[in-house]
Every structure is written in C-alpha cells, then in structure tokens.
Amino acid sequence: MKRTHxxxxxxxxxxxxxxxxxxxxxxxxxxxxxxxxxxxxxxxxTQTVFDPSQLSSETFEKASSLRPETVIGVKGTVRQRxxxxxxxxxxxxxxxxxxxxxxxxxxxxxxxxIIDDPEVxxxxxxxxxxxxxxxxxxxxxxxxNLQLRSKVALETRKYFDENAFLEVxxxxxxxxxxxxxxxxxxxxRLAPGSFYALPQSPQQFKQILMVAGVERYYQLAxxxxxxxxxxxxxxxxxxxxxxxxxxxxxxxxxxIEGLLRRIWKTALDVxxxxxxxxxxxxxxxxxxxxxxxxxxFGLELVDMTDxxxxxxxxxxxxxxxxxxxxxxxxxxxxACATQGQIETMTNHARSFGAKGxxxxxxxNNEWKSPIVKFFNNSEKEALKNKLQIEEGDLIxxxxxxxxxxxxxxxxxxxxxxxxxxAQGKLDVPEDQYNFLWVxxxxxxxxxxxxxxxxxxxHPFTAPVEDDIPLLSKDPKAVRGQHYDxxxxxxxxxxxxxxxxxxxxxxxxxxxILKIPPETAExxxxxxxxxxxxxxxxxxxIALGFDRLxxxxxxxxxxRDVIAFPKTAKGTDLMTNSPAPAEPKQLRxxxxxxxxxxxx
RNA sequence: GGGGGUGUAGCUCAACUGGUUAGAGCGCUGCCCUGUCACGGCAGAGGUUGCGGGUUCGAGUCCCGUCACUCCCGCCA
Numbered sequence: 001m002k003r004t005h006x007x008x009x010x011x012x013x014x015x016x017x018x019x020x021x022x023x024x025x026x027x028x029x030x031x032x033x034x035x036x037x038x039x040x041x042x043x044x045x046t047q048t049v050f051d052p053s054q055l056s057s058e059t060f061e062k063a064s065s066l067r068p069e070t071v072i073g074v075k076g077t078v079r080q081r082x083x084x085x086x087x088x089x090x091x092x093x094x095x096x097x098x099x100x101x102x103x104x105x106x107x108x109x110x111x112x113x114i115i116d117d118p119e120v121x122x123x124x125x126x127x128x129x130x131x132x133x134x135x136x137x138x139x140x141x142x143x144x145n146l147q148l149r150s151k152v153a154l155e156t157r158k159y160f161d162e163n164a165f166l167e168v169x170x171x172x173x174x175x176x177x178x179x180x181x182x183x184x185x186x187x188x189r190l191a192p193g194s195f196y197a198l199p200q201s202p203q204q205f206k207q208i209l210m211v212a213g214v215e216r217y218y219q220l221a222x223x224x225x226x227x228x229x230x231x232x233x234x235x236x237x238x239x240x241x242x243x244x245x246x247x248x249x250x251x252x253x254x255x256i257e258g259l260l261r262r263i264w265k266t267a268l269d270v271x272x273x274x275x276x277x278x279x280x281x282x283x284x285x286x287x288x289x290x291x292x293x294x295x296x297f298g299l300e301l302v303d304m305t306d307x308x309x310x311x312x313x314x315x316x317x318x319x320x321x322x323x324x325x326x327x328x329x330x331x332x333x334x335a336c337a338t339q340g341q342i343e344t345m346t347n348h349a350r351s352f353g354a355k356g357x358x359x360x361x362x363x364n365n366e367w368k369s370p371i372v373k374f375f376n377n378s379e380k381e382a383l384k385n386k387l388q389i390e391e392g393d394l395i396x397x398x399x400x401x402x403x404x405x406x407x408x409x410x411x412x413x414x415x416x417x418x419x420x421x422a423q424g425k426l427d428v429p430e431d432q433y434n435f436l437w438v439x440x441x442x443x444x445x446x447x448x449x450x451x452x453x454x455x456x457x458h459p460f461t462a463p464v465e466d467d468i469p470l471l472s473k474d475p476k477a478v479r480g481q482h483y484d485x486x487x488x489x490x491x492x493x494x495x496x497x498x499x500x501x502x503x504x505x506x507x508x509x510x511x512i513l514k515i516p517p518e519t520a521e522x523x524x525x526x527x528x529x530x531x532x533x534x535x536x537x538x539x540x541i542a543l544g545f546d547r548l549x550x551x552x553x554x555x556x557x558x559r560d561v562i563a564f565p566k567t568a569k570g571t572d573l574m575t576n577s578p579a580p581a582e583p584k585q586l587r588x589x590x591x592x593x594x595x596x597x598x599x
Numbered sequence: 600g601g602g603g604g605u606g607u608a609g610c611u612c613a614a615c616u617g618g619u620u621a622g623a624g625c626g627c628u629g630c631c632c633u634g635u636c637a638c639g640g641c642a643g644a645g646g647u648u649g650c651g652g653g654u655u656c657g658a659g660u661c662c663c664g665u666c667a668c669u670c671c672c673g674c675c676a
Contacts (some may be wrong), residue, residue, distance in 0.1 A: 027636075027637080027638095029634090029635045029636060029637095029638050029639095030632085030635095030638085031632060031633055031634070031635060031638070031639085032631065032632035032633070033632070033633040034632090034633040034634065034635080035633095035635090036634080036635050036636065036638085038636070047635085047636070049634085049635095051633080052633085053633095068626090081634085082634065084634085085634055085635075085636085087635095087636055089636080090636085093636090110609070110626080110627065111609080111610090111626085112609065112610080113609075113610050113611095113626095114609095114610060114611095114625075114626065116637085117625085117637060119637085120610070120611065120625070120626095120637090121610095123610090123611060123612095124610065124611080125605095125606090125610085125611090125668075125669095126668070126669075127606095127667070127668045127669090128610085128668095130668090177676095179676050180675080180676025181674085181675050181676070182674085182675085200675090200676080201676095203676090225675060226675095227674055227675045228600095228673085228674060228675080230670085230671080230675090231669090231670070231671095233675070351672070454676070455676055456676085457676070458676045459676070460676095461676095567667090567668070567669090568668075568669060568670085569667085569668085571667095573667095573668090
C-alpha cells in the first residue's frame with residue numbers, strides 16, 4: 001500500500017478516485033452495522049466508512065477492533081457525503097473514503113492520555129506530556145506549532161538571503177568567558193583538566209566574522225545558559241542572530257522591521273506597521289516603570305516630585321530632599337481593590353526595599369486614604385488635575401530613588417492590569433502587536449556590593465559617540481548604542497553597535513570594568529588582536545526565536561514551541577537526562593565526583 | 600538559594616469541621632446499534648489518595664520530612 005494523498009487533501013474534485021491514506025486511527029465511531037474511522041496524519045484528518053455490504057467480513061471485523069492511534073492504511077474510493085452528513089469543522093468534511101481494504105501497520109496500546117480531544121488534552125498534566133512527548137506532539141495543536149516554527153525559520157532564511165546575508169555556523173565548543181550568564185562546561189579528553197564552554201551566544205564569533213569581511217551574517221543559533229528556568233527561559237534556546245558591517249543603528253532597525261513584517265505576514269497574515277516607535281529607556285521607565293513596556297493599555301505613571309517637594313507629608317518631601325522622586329499611578333476603576341490585593345501590591349513595593357505603599361481609594365466622592373490628611377489643597381488639586389482623578393479610581397504612590405520608584409509602580413501597573421482585565425474593565429487586545437524600539441540605555445550600571453561598574457548590555461557595546469568623553473568623568477551619563485525590540489511587554493531581542501577600535505575596547509575592559517589586563521588578555525585577547533588588523537565598524541542584534549514563536553503560536557510558555565523542552569529543573573522526562581556518567585567516561589576525562597549530601 | 604501552587608482510578612476532577620465500603624465524567628472491557636463525527640444505549644472492571652514518619656479510637660483531610668511538576672523572586676554580560 002503506497003500513500004496517494006495526505007489526510008487533508010481530498011476534496012469534492014477527487015470524488016470517484018481510488019485512493020490510499022496512511023496514518024493514525026484518530027477516532028472510531030462504531031454503529032454496529034457501519035463503522036466510521038477518522039484517519040489522521042500531520043496534515044489533518046479524513047473520514048473513512050466501513051460498510052459490510054462493500055467489504056469482506058474479515059476486513060469489517062478488523063475495522064471494528066481498531067484501537068485509537070493504531071497505524072493503518074486504508075484503500076478506498078472517494079465519494080460525496082450523503083446530504084446532511086457533511087462536517088463543516090474539518091476541511092475534508094464534504095467527502096469520505098469508502099473503504100475497500102484495511103491494513104494494520106502497527107498496533108497501539110491504551111494511551112496514557114487522550115490526544116484526540118483538544119479540550120481535555122490541553123489540560124493534561126505537563127509532566128505526563130513531557131514524558132510521552134511523541135504522543136503530545138501528535139496533537140494537532142502541537143503539530144501546528146512545529147509546522148509554524150519550520151515555516152517561520154524558512155521565511156527568515158529566505159529574507160536574509162534576499163538581503164545578501166550569509167548564514168555562517170559558529171562552534172558549539174567554545175571557550176569559557178565567565179562574564180554574564182553561567183555557562184555549561186564541557187571537559188576535554190585530549191586536554192585533561194581543560195574545558196570548553198557551550199556558547200551563551202555567538203557574540204564574539206559574529207564580531208570576528210565582521211573582521212573577516214563577511215559583512216552580513218545571520219544564523220539560527222543554538223545558545224546555552226546554565227541559569228534557572230522560567231516559562232520563557234530554557235537552558236538551550238534558539239536565537240535569530242544578526243551582525244552587519246558599515247552600518248548604524250537605523251540600518252538594524254530597518255532590517256529587523258522588515259524581517260518582523262515578513263514573519264507576521266507569513267505566520268498570521270497580519271500587516272504590522274513600520275517603522276516601529278522609538279522610546280528612550282528613560283521615558284520607558286518614567287511612563288511605564290519598565291524597560292519593556294506593554295503599550296496596549298494606558299495606566300501610565302505620573303511624576304509628582306515638584307508638587308510634593310515641600311509637602312507636610314515627610315515621607316514624600318524627605319525623599320525629594322534626598323534626591324529621590326515621587327511617582328503616582330491612577331488605576332482607573334480599581335477603588336474596589338480588596339485588602340488582599342493592596343497587600344500584594346505592598347509586598348511588590350517591599351520587595352524593592354520600600355517601607356510601604358501609599359494609596360488613595362476614590363469611593364462615594366471621598367478620598368479614602370491614610371495619608372491624604374497630610375496634603376494641602378494645592379497638593380490635592382495637583383493630584384486631581386495631573387492624575388485626572390474620578391470616582392472609582394485607585395491612586396498608588398511610590399517615593400524612592402528614581403529607578404526604584406518607577407519599577408515599583410511598573411510592577412503594580414502590570415498586576416492591576418491583570419485584575420482589571422479579569423473584571424472586564426480593561427481591554428488588552430490579544431491580536432494587537434505593539435512593537436517598539438527601546439533606545440538610549442545607559443552603557444554602564446553600578447554594582448554597589450562589588451563597588452564597580454558593569455556593562456548594562458555587554459562589554460562590546462559602543463558608547464554614543466558624543467558621550468565618549470564622559471567615560472572617565474561621569475560613567476553613568478554615558479549612553480550605549482544599544483537597542484531592545486519589545487512587543488506587548490515581551491523583550492523579543494536586543495543588540496548594539498559594537499566597539500571596533502582596539503583602544504576603546506581596551507579602555508572599557510581595563511579602565512571602566514576594571515578587568516585586570518592579564519585576565520582581559522586571556523579572555524578577549526584574540527578579539528583585541530583581531531581589531532588590530534582592520535576591523536570594520538559593525539553592529540548587530542539577536543532575537544529570541546522561541547519567544548517569537550510563542551507569541552505567534554499564542555502560548556504563554558516556550559515549551560509549547562520547542563519539540564523536546566526541559567522541565568523547570570532542567571531535566572528531560574522522556575530520556576531521563578541528565579544522568580550519572582560511567583566510571584570509564586570519568587576516567588577518560590580524569591574527572592572525579594565528590595560525594596554530595598545524599599551519599 | 601527563597602516564596603507560592605499542585606499531587607486522589609489510565610486522564611480531568613470531587614470528597615463539609617478528621618468519621619459508613621473514597622465518588623463523577625471521559626477512557627478501558629463485554630454486549631447492542633447502518634449516517635456518525637466528543638456517536639448513542641446497557642452492564643462491568645479499575646484506588647499503596649506521590650513517598651516516609653507522626654498526632655488520633657479513627658487521617659485523602661491535621662503536623663513534620665521528602666520527591667516530582669509548575670509559577671514567581673534572586674539569577675539570565
């Protein structure tokens with residue numbers, strides 16, 4: 001039996017044809033004297049009919065004993081379904097295949113979970129789905145995710161090819177550069193005691209490729225980070241990695257906007273408007289309290305520092321006197337917040353080191369609040385005007401250092417948006433995609449505990465040209481030529497224009513980041529050397545391909561768009577990895593395992 | 600490393616304040632059924648309540664420990 005069509009192919013035009021379908025028994029409806037079997041393959045499903053008047057009794061018996069997921073081949077003739085029995089839910093619903101022959105290609109035992117009912121299957125414990133991933137992936141929803149991922153990857157390659165990019169593979173066995181994320185180490189057998197590291201990203205290689213004159217590079221690159229997992233973070237993941245020579249930031253924006261336009265059109269048939277808005281890091285924090293804002297809804301932060309700098313309410317005025325700010329947010333319609341919800345918000349504030357959370361509930365034309373008695377009339381008037389306070393509003397305040405105050409209210413903004421959405425008071429449209437570029441990040445951030453500066457992005461990011469003189473004078477004021485691409489509150493990717501002058505790079509390593517020259521030489525010496533021999537100006541970006549696919553597949557977890565993902569503890573429940581190594585393997589590597597507490 | 604949630608039949612869930620023989624739907628087994636498509640009908644089987652310990656006359660339920668999954672914080676240059 002050779003397959004003639006797939007299971008989502010037959011249409012009324014095929015009526016009368018003799019066909020062979022191969023696939024899995026999706027569902028069986030045995031009416032006693034007549035049996036319907038839906039045969040399913042990765043493309044879809046087709047109804048076959050077993051009518052005893054048209055087949056041998058053995059074949060009919062065989063059909064009546066089929067279990068779900070048995071692999072079968074059905075030979076038969078396509079015919080129009082009788083009137084009133086069409087099934088508009090499936091694309092092959094106008095026809096059916098009258099079976100003449102049935103071959104059982106393989107049997108299937110009773111399944112650990114149902115896969116033919118999307119309602120039930122989507123609720124199955126993820127542990128079980130991961131253990132039997134091959135069954136989970138047969139579910140049409142998951143098969144569709146895999147297919148869409150393949151389609152988007154292909155479109156990405158076509159797009160970059162059309163734009164004169166080369167896809168270059170970079171090594172998986174890289175060198176350990178213990179800056180940033182923790183790496184997976186790989187012991188070397190040929191050099192016992194030495195280790196490779198799996199790349200956190202191909203960052204250094206792609207810059208070297210620019211020195212090599214590749215000019216336009218891209219790669220669907222596997223990256224590895226040995227950090228704790230989240231719904232949107234796996235220890236191995238895929239990036240759309242890009243690097244270009246002789247460009248500035250605008251060129252990157254343009255090429256990525258084009259890519260995302262193409263992807264959204266291909267995957268969702270949605271036209272997204274370009275160019276994307278640009279938002280300075282500072283403005284993102286001031287307005288939304290986060291550097292990856294979801295701009296599909298308002299509830300923006302308002303600055304009240306000036307209004308409260310002389311307030312009788314000392315918590316506010318003292319904060320301002322210490323160089324801090326007073327920020328407020330009006331959560332429209334949430335005056336009804338419960339004590340528990342206020343408590344949760346207060347805990348958010350405390351997690352940032354704040355002492356508490358000041359609020360005003362506007363109910364029955366009254367401002368209910370423990371602090372409003374300290375406010376004078378002009379302060380009240382200012383609040384009313386700037387926050388446009390109305391009946392039913394909930395006003396929340398944060399008085400702290402600028403960044404902390406912004407971040408507290410940014411977190412609360414998102415928390416409250418969820419509540420309002422659940423109450424039907426706020427519409428956050430699922431099918432709207434608010435892309436934006438966040439730009440003008442500070443190049444450097446200060447680590448109080450370590451008492452030193454570190455790169456906000458990574459140490460290869462170029463400072464904004466005009467700010468280079470500030471590097472030694474006022475590091476915090478130096479803006480980096482860094483950009484993040486954000487959609488609906490998700491950080492989809494980021495990149496920068498890189499440093500291509502050896503002396504600037506050396507200055508950053510040694511003078512600013514205070515990496516000892518020997519260490520810088522050991523870790524990055526080959527880059528500094530490469531920059532001696534004519535490194536072109538260059539820059540690039542990397543997009544999280546799994547996150548991108550999760551958005552396109554409308555799922556909250558990237559596990560749903562990765563064929564074989566790991567659990568939150570980094571294990572693979574299907575293969576039971578990781579697992580102990582054989583003593584011989586350890587001997588070859590000259591490794592010894594120290595007994596832990598379980599021994 | 601820390602905090603929250605979950606764990607009861609193959610699957611999804613229920614079981615009041617600790618109290619009879621731990622229930623339901625789906626699935627499974629058998630029988631009936633010629634236009635179903637989540638087919639329908641009748642009957643039946645199926646339980647170490649994650650695991651270990653404790654309190655109690657009595658524990659799915661309370662306490663301690665532990666394991667797994669999950670969400671979040673830290674972490675993710």
